[in-house]
Amino acid sequence: MKLLVTGGAGFIGSNFVLYMAENYPQYEIINLDVLTYAGNLENLKSVENHPNYRFVKADITNRAELEFLFQEGIDVVANFAAESHVDRSILEPDVFVKTNVLGTQTLLELSKQFHVKKFVQVSTDEVYGTLGETGLFTEQTPLSANSPYSASKAGADLLVRAYHETFGLSVNITRCSNNYGPYQFPEKLIPLMIQNALQDKPLPVYGDGLNVRDWLYVEDHCSAIDLVIHKGVNGEIYNVGGRNERNNIQVVKTILEELGKPESLIQFVKDRLGHDRRYAIDADKIRNELGWTPKYDYESGIRATIRWYLDNEEWMKGVSSGAYKQYFDTQYGDR
Ligand code: NAD
Numbered sequence: 001m002k003l004l005v006t007g008g009a010g011f012i013g014s015n016f017v018l019y020m021a022e023n024y025p026q027y028e029i030i031n032l033d034v035l036t037y038a039g040n041l042e043n044l045k046s047v048e049n050h051p052n053y054r055f056v057k058a059d060i061t062n063r064a065e066l067e068f069l070f071q072e073g074i075d076v077v078a079n080f081a082a083e084s085h086v087d088r089s090i091l092e093p094d095v096f097v098k099t100n101v102l103g104t105q106t107l108l109e110l111s112k113q114f115h116v117k118k119f120v121q122v123s124t125d126e127v128y129g130t131l132g133e134t135g136l137f138t139e140q141t142p143l144s145a146n147s148p149y150s151a152s153k154a155g156a157d158l159l160v161r162a163y164h165e166t167f168g169l170s171v172n173i174t175r176c177s178n179n180y181g182p183y184q185f186p187e188k189l190i191p192l193m194i195q196n197a198l199q200d201k202p203l204p205v206y207g208d209g210l211n212v213r214d215w216l217y218v219e220d221h222c223s224a225i226d227l228v229i230h231k232g233v234n235g236e237i238y239n240v241g242g243r244n245e246r247n248n249i250q251v252v253k254t255i256l257e258e259l260g261k262p263e264s265l266i267q268f269v270k271d272r273l274g275h276d277r278r279y280a281i282d283a284d285k286i287r288n289e290l291g292w293t294p295k296y297d298y299e300s301g302i303r304a305t306i307r308w309y310l311d312n313e314e315w316m317k318g319v320s321s322g323a324y325k326q327y328f329d330t331q332y333g334d335r
């Protein structure tokens, strides 16, 4: 199998490349990434010399940069490439529309033209909007995106659907809840709070800190996508989540406790605009129909994650200082 992973230098994409290279060493894996601030080839050092792995620097919105790859013949596209941070989408929505909507459509068009066997769109539970105190998102929940980020992801999902319905492209969409684990850029809640706590800096909690997220360890997301690639029924959407609902204050307190830092570091700050109150995923479909079972419960996953950041302080320093960008230039030159 020739697998094109887009956004494979980001948090989930790099975990997925490592997971696939380990579990399917015979597959040819092409990692395509433009290396924005969120792309980091340091994450992939352990596969750099894998005979069936290759990195290509290219932009998913630039058809000319991608065509030569599709001409080689790609079996499966797993599209992780995106602008992924909600706060950045509030400050600068344009690039979210460009990358997430136009980028996905460009990949879909090439997949159609070059007869890709399956296109897997890595989407998010945020396309469903927000929940009240009770209830879960199912695959039937109407799209009701609230942030420019989630609106751009919802737009991409509809284009994936349209290429299936109109052109017969084989597709799946996965909608996963919040991921955490190794190699997550410290702009997202968990690594940011770990980083600040380690430096005795204030931990900025938005609003009242009672917004709820449904946390999933990144490896469990990878195993779900693996199953969807191999067993997903053409045209179907699969929600992915581990039923690990926690409010933000609970998450932050666990981090402080694990690191032996005082709760006085918590600082309540102005709320995020349009802040979704609660996400929670009903993952019965992927569990029952594809046999997916997450390996990690939240308590062990969060502890493993905190340990990983403690053991990889150099990685964190490199990401924060942008040193990985220099690493890329030395390693690959400017192409
Ligand atoms: P990330 O921001 O860590 O990584 C995104 C990657 O995409 C980076 O390597 C970046 O360089 C690359 N990229 C950005 N623009 C590109 C372009 N124009 N061309 C090529 N590459 C480009 O994101 P993440 O958290 O790993 O998320 C990966 C995917 O999973 C996204 O599609 C996101 O919407 C989705 N998702 C994320 C979560 C989560 O909790 N992080 C949950 C559900 C779904």
Ligand code: TDX
Binding pocket: 084, 085, 086, 087, 123, 124, 125, 126, 177, 178, 179, 187, 188, 189, 190, 192, 204, 205, 206, 207, 211, 212, 213, 248, 272
């Ligand atoms: O400094 C902070 N303080 C804070 O209180 C940050 C960065 C976040 N928060 C809150 C906002 C959210 O309620 O923590 C929660 C989690 O925030 P993020 O880590 O930014 O994640 P979220 O907005 O929930 O979106 C994430 O999950 C779904 C990913 O970034 C998305 O890419 C994914 O689709």
